[in-house]
Amino acid sequence: MPSIQESIQQQLNINQSKNLLFEYIQQSMSVAPSFLAALETLLISDTGHPPEEAYAGFVSFTANEMVKRIYAINPYLRVGPADTAALEQIYRQTWQLIQQTRDIKTTLNAFHYPALSKWLAGLYPEEFQKSLRGSPGVGRVTYEEYSAEFQIELFGLDLASLQEPILDVGCGSRANLVRHLRAAGLEAYGIDRCVDTSCPYILQVDWFDYRFEKDRWGTLISNMGFTNHLNYAYRHDFSQLERHLLKMKEMMEALAPGGCFTYAPGLPAVEEAFPAQQYIIQREQKNQDLSVSRIIRVE
Ligand SMILES: C[S@@+](CC[C@H](N)C(=O)[O-])C[C@H]1O[C@@H](n2cnc3c(N)ncnc32)[C@H](O)[C@@H]1O
Numbered sequence: 001m002p003s004i005q006e007s008i009q010q011q012l013n014i015n016q017s018k019n020l021l022f023e024y025i026q027q028s029m030s031v032a033p034s035f036l037a038a039l040e041t042l043l044i045s046d047t048g049h050p051p052e053e054a055y056a057g058f059v060s061f062t063a064n065e066m067v068k069r070i071y072a073i074n075p076y077l078r079v080g081p082a083d084t085a086a087l088e089q090i091y092r093q094t095w096q097l098i099q100q101t102r103d104i105k106t107t108l109n110a111f112h113y114p115a116l117s118k119w120l121a122g123l124y125p126e127e128f129q130k131s132l133r134g135s136p137g138v139g140r141v142t143y144e145e146y147s148a149e150f151q152i153e154l155f156g157l158d159l160a161s162l163q164e165p166i167l168d169v170g171c172g173s174r175a176n177l178v179r180h181l182r183a184a185g186l187e188a189y190g191i192d193r194c195v196d197t198s199c200p201y202i203l204q205v206d207w208f209d210y211r212f213e214k215d216r217w218g219t220l221i222s223n224m225g226f227t228n229h230l231n232y233a234y235r236h237d238f239s240q241l242e243r244h245l246l247k248m249k250e251m252m253e254a255l256a257p258g259g260c261f262t263y264a265p266g267l268p269a270v271e272e273a274f275p276a277q278q279y280i281i282q283r284e285q286k287n288q289d290l291s292v293s294r295i296i297r298v299e
Helices: 004-014 033-044 052-073 081-101 104-121 126-132 148-155 176-183 226-236 238-253
Strands: 166-169 188-192 202-204 217-223 255-264 279-285 291-297
Touching: 004 033, 004 052, 033 081, 033 104, 052 081, 081 104, 148 176, 148 217, 148 255, 148 291, 166 176, 176 188, 226 238, 226 255, 238 255
Parallel strands: 166 188, 166 217, 188 202, 217 255
Antiparallel strands: 255 291, 279 291
16 A cells, blocks of 8 residues: 555646646546545544644645646746645645545545635736636646756866855756766855755755855856856846846856856847946857857956
8 A cells, every 4th residue: 555645746737737726627647546444544633623733744745746747847937935825725624624524535526726826827927817717727847857967068068176165056856967067076065945955065055045156166067057147048038037037147256256057048139238347158059059158257
């Protein structure tokens, strides 16, 4: 019999490609038999008033898993701490309702899925919500992690001359490049909102919550990370553009004299506005869709 965590994963898997913003959401969602069985077992062993701790772990586990899956579908969304707390509350209330009514399917259809839908809608601008109401399924965005070798080749990094310390912004859950640079003896760090491991040089943090200290970094690197999101805001979501530009400015100011910020995709339209007396900008067109940029702070 699968553990409760496994059955939660199976339940999330079964609905992974469903659109929570679809207007007939109750008709499109499914319940995995293993998950139903796990809930039924929990109900049977339930005394009516289980202590909060009995399910608190599952509540935060499920909310975390859900957030990961939402980012896999739309990496440009931002689920802040208050949003996560609200999501946890939905899972808590769902379980409490199941305890009261002892009717799992009705609780899921009448309360849980509509509540999730409303919660997710709150993360989208109004016009996106409208366009998503009509489709039962969601597409998948290509949003992968890349090997260290691939990134070194893409950026043409010469490890012998990389200025330290190095920070990989949006380093990926496995932090491939950071680990590779460390293994080569370089002082490298990574930040990402989703990380698999905790170690002193990899920090789980949202880049908007991370303070890039002035004059601190010899090298900043971001492959399909921060500038991918800035680019998205520039093209599709103007409401997010200003905060991305301010963060970009903070990162540029975080370069030590002579330091370099290397990133992909490049930002041709945005880079024109960078002060030419302070920064040298080099751009390389890799293919029709992708350019790589290097911003060097003049000493
Ligand atoms: C396409 S992956 C690339 C990862 C890595 N740079 C590589 O090349 O393998 C983009 C990464 O950016 C991270 N990311 C997205 N938004 C973020 C945010 N607001 N704060 C921190 N990391 C973020 C994601 O978690 C993901 O790991």
